[in-house]
Amino acid sequence: xxxxxxxxxxxxxxxxxxxxxxxxxxxxxxxxxxxxxxxxxxxxxxxxxxxxxxxxxxxxxxxxxxxxxxxxxxxxxxxxxxxxxxxxxxxxxxxxxxxxxxxxxxxxxxxxxxxxxxxxxxxxxxxxxxxxxxxxxxxxxxxxxxxxxxxxxxxxxxxxxxxxxxxxxxxxxxxxxxxxxxxxxxxxxxxxxxxxxxxxxxxxxxxxxxxxxxx
Numbered sequence: 001x002x003x004x005x006x007x008x009x010x011x012x013x014x015x016x017x018x019x020x021x022x023x024x025x026x027x028x029x030x031x032x033x034x035x036x037x038x039x040x041x042x043x044x045x046x047x048x049x050x051x052x053x054x055x056x057x058x059x060x061x062x063x064x065x066x067x068x069x070x071x072x073x074x075x076x077x078x079x080x081x082x083x084x085x086x087x088x089x090x091x092x093x094x095x096x097x098x099x100x101x102x103x104x105x106x107x108x109x110x111x112x113x114x115x116x117x118x119x120x121x122x123x124x125x126x127x128x129x130x131x132x133x134x135x136x137x138x139x140x141x142x143x144x145x146x147x148x149x150x151x152x153x154x155x156x157x158x159x160x161x162x163x164x165x166x167x168x169x170x171x172x173x174x175x176x177x178x179x180x181x182x183x184x185x186x187x188x189x190x191x192x193x194x195x196x197x198x199x200x201x202x203x204x205x206x207x208x209x210x211x212x213x214x215x
Contacts, residue, residue, distance in 0.1 A: 006032045013066045021081035035079055047077045113138055116159035120167040134172055
């Protein structure tokens, strides 16, 4: 004996589905047979899967009812066809690859900056301690968004110049306002610093202050 159609809305949705998986699911639901974790209670579509629970009222007067039901089934209950599972996995893997590329890009940029400073420091007999401090200032410039790629000239895989940074014999001049004017001078194994009133700590405190506005 053929069962009566208890929820005709699902037949309407079934006819809109290109995926056979969903077509069969909605045809079964029209007769009251639901996939695991889903049940129908009068005009409510419900899910009792742990972490995905919902109770959705099916308003027959809603023009978006068919789309809303499919959204609840697919996105909330996470019922997927084999094809959709593969697509979801591929999307996840692509996002992972993009994230890894972003990480590699950052490390590549950092490596280029370090190579640039160390190369010119060696040519000009500048000590490693000063190099480290200059590299740190450049990195903080990127962090505070006071320095960007427009300040850097790149040819091939090498940095040719950084705006506001000049190498001289036993001396690195940092004059770009992306951080603050600062000269590093070397005399034998010693170095002296001259800086204006706007120091790194003031910039950092300003950065933290601006950040708190978003919380």
